[in-house]
Amino acid sequence: MIGFRRLFVIVVCWTRRMMVQCEDSVIRCSRRHRLKIVNVLHPFSAVVLLSVIGFLFVYDVVYVVPHILDTSGCWYWLTCLLGGFIIFNILGNWWLSFKTNTTVDSLPVERQTPAEGEAHLWHFCIACDRLVPPRSWHCRLCQGCMLKRDHHCTISGSCIGHKNQRYFICFLFHLCFGCGLALVFNGIYAWQTESLMTADPILLFSKLSAYSEDVNIDWKYTISTIFKLNMFLLVIALFMFGLQILMVHRNSTCYTIFDRSYDLGWRRNFEGVLGRRLLWTLLSPTIKSPLPNDGTQWIVKQQV
Numbered sequence: 001m002i003g004f005r006r007l008f009v010i011v012v013c014w015t016r017r018m019m020v021q022c023e024d025s026v027i028r029c030s031r032r033h034r035l036k037i038v039n040v041l042h043p044f045s046a047v048v049l050l051s052v053i054g055f056l057f058v059y060d061v062v063y064v065v066p067h068i069l070d071t072s073g074c075w076y077w078l079t080c081l082l083g084g085f086i087i088f089n090i091l092g093n094w095w096l097s098f099k100t101n102t103t104v105d106s107l108p109v110e111r112q113t114p115a116e117g118e119a120h121l122w123h124f125c126i127a128c129d130r131l132v133p134p135r136s137w138h139c140r141l142c143q144g145c146m147l148k149r150d151h152h153c154t155i156s157g158s159c160i161g162h163k164n165q166r167y168f169i170c171f172l173f174h175l176c177f178g179c180g181l182a183l184v185f186n187g188i189y190a191w192q193t194e195s196l197m198t199a200d201p202i203l204l205f206s207k208l209s210a211y212s213e214d215v216n217i218d219w220k221y222t223i224s225t226i227f228k229l230n231m232f233l234l235v236i237a238l239f240m241f242g243l244q245i246l247m248v249h250r251n252s253t254c255y256t257i258f259d260r261s262y263d264l265g266w267r268r269n270f271e272g273v274l275g276r277r278l279l280w281t282l283l284s285p286t287i288k289s290p291l292p293n294d295g296t297q298w299i300v301k302q303q304v
């Protein structure tokens with residue numbers, strides 16, 4: 001048990017250090033090529049994400065599922081409906097995490113300055129040349145201070161913070177759900193076609209397949225490759241989702257992952273991110289779920 005906890009701490013520390021180092025590298029590079037990077041990297045990430053999700057959805061709904069389920073039966077249509085629901089939530093939450101403004105400037109004008117007696121809790125941002133609320137961090141890529149900044153997300157092309165973390169978490173949840181569902185069908189199909197144990201997909205590009213007696217060997221490589229890609233996506237999505245849940249559970253952020261000063265108990269912590277409707281937000285990104293505060297005032301543990 002102690003060994004597992006030690007391993008867990010090592011993995012989290014290593015991940016955090018890697019994230020900080022990655023962001024440092026990005027920041028150093030961005031100082032010189034900021035606009036070029038933002039203008040190229042964000043659309044590129046969006047295109048890759050949409051292409052992979054779109055391809056998996058079409059491949060499964062149009063090709064794989066009809067081979068497993070009877071297309072005239074209700075299970076086939078229920079699966080298609082569930083697929084549509086997941087895609088709607090992935091795209092909707094991804095879009096809103098990009099569109100939602102979580103900067104200090106998004107606050108009403110009267111809330112952009114400290115309330116009476118709270119100035120000592122705010123800190124000065126040199127880049128913005130102003131006082132900003134507690135837990136706000138400046139993002140050099142977005143060029144602004146973000147309320148309860150978590151991290152800058154290349155996938156959504158924006159900073160994840162107080163107002164849009166809900167959408168990011170729901171996006172990851174549905175990405176895990178969708179990848180998991182696709183993996184089940186892709187696994188069954190790969191098993192049925194005896195492609196599951198087909199060797200390295202790199203062989204697709206070699207001449208080795210020409211010597212195989214199996215006339216479908218190229219197609220089996222393709223099915224196997226898609227299955228492995230699907231598995232890889234699921235592992236990444238699960239890792240990111242798990243990390244987010246860990247931080248929300250502690251009411252911390254990527255850069256202060258071990259800081260539990262704002263930990264008010266799991267229910268209030270989750271309410272602070274998902275809003276008052278909590279898990280209902282998983283049903284649709286359009287569901288209104290007001291946050292308990294505007295991101296300028298934070299209760300610390302000792303005050304509870």
Ligand SMILES: [Zn+2]
Nearest residue numbers: 125128138145
């Ligand atoms: Zn700033």
Ligand SMILES: [Zn+2]
Nearest residue numbers: 139142152159
């Ligand atoms: Zn940012």
